Amino acid sequence: MKLRRNKLLVEPPAGASSDIAFILIIFFLVCASVQPEQGRPQEIPKSEEEPDKKNQSQNPEVELTRTAVILNGDPVPNKSFAPRLASVLARKERKEDKVVVLKSRKDVPYERWINITGLIEQAGGIVTLQLEEEQAHIVN
């Protein structure tokens, strides 16, 4: 014999809906606020008002253009740049001598700059920038 069940309408408690909405908002907020912050730290020596020209002339100089890398006046293919710089830096013992002066042309894109400075750091160098206006100043 089949027993008939009583069908009761069960409503969810409406008082809790605002709490559920609140928790959902918090969840979506936390998800939305996670932005990528991965990258590469870079140590750049604090710039001086008047660069020490005597010291700077002993440091390796890298000139960067859109297509070429020039190390101490010699154009170097991109692939052999890192080993060439590493061999130059290997001869230097003091930390201040491992500072590499980077002169970038105005039109060098950031992605290329990041790749080359990465190679300089991998070779054991510390990047210091020589900006366009400073370059003009030294020439004058």
Place this chain on the structure above:
Amino acid sequence: MKIPKRSFEASVPSMAMGDIAFLLLIFFVILARAQDDSHLRWEPAAEEELEQAKNYKASVVIDVDSKSYLNGRPIAQGQLAGALTDLLGNAEQNKRTVLLKVHKDATAIHFEPVIEAVSKAGGEIHHVLEKQRK
């Protein structure tokens, strides 16, 4: 003869509490949005090995139009060093990180002065990049 005052019970309707909380939340979200830089358009450059940034104090963005922003607000490059010095204050050495989000095609004439400004302000630069696909 003293006439006793009739006292009325006034209570805050508790049903509206959820709505009030919701509106407050929207208000604070909009306030927070004004300071972040998620609305800016820029594409990160790629790098093989990446590190997570820790304890950063400020973020500088150079967007696709090569305009610079400090914590989501437009700023002239000449004012950046001063503004960063104020922001970093007397923070400890390992708590002076500045996130640098530069569009991958931005040119040296735009990003090098920014890097110099961070350096002048005594900030530690952390370039925000994406993982290089092999």
